[in-house]
Amino acid sequence: MALETTRFDVLDYLGTAEDRAAYIEAVIEEGDSAYLIEAIGNVARAQGASAFAAETGLSRETVYKAFIRGGNPTVDTLFKALAALGLKLTVKAA
Template sequence: MPLETTRFDILDHLKTPEDRLAYIEAAFEDGDPALITHALGDVARSIGMTAVAKEAGVTREALYKALSEKGDPRLSTLLGVTKALGLQLDVKPIGPGSPRA
């Protein structure tokens, strides 16, 4: 008998602010810009792209494009989206003894 599976949809797992935060934190810890962009897009979709775009000060179409698979959001868009998601980006040294810190 064949094994039945269901399609995984991340939006089913981004129901609470805590879930969304953990997802974005994991993407930033990985450090891959494409993964970060993808995670921000998933979280924005879980909240509602229209509302996030309005709060971020961009059009919905521009937000979809910036957070798409081939998107490369400008810094102003990134900051607007994170603020619209109720997040703040912080800068800190990579680790103790960092020569540039």
């Protein structure tokens, strides 16, 4: 009997603002900056890059370069993206 698999796409699970926030929070807990950038790119794609750009106050091109094409966003760009998601970075002792 052959094993049946289905295609997994994280975008299928980012339908609500709460889902997107929980996803980003989980990624931040991992502590991997590349994973965080990828996750924000996934959220931008789930919302639509133009809509996400409008919420962040960034240009659509900046969103693509920084998050969707695996860029290296500035801290300011990262803060704007997180603020658009209703999130903020916090620091706590390890």
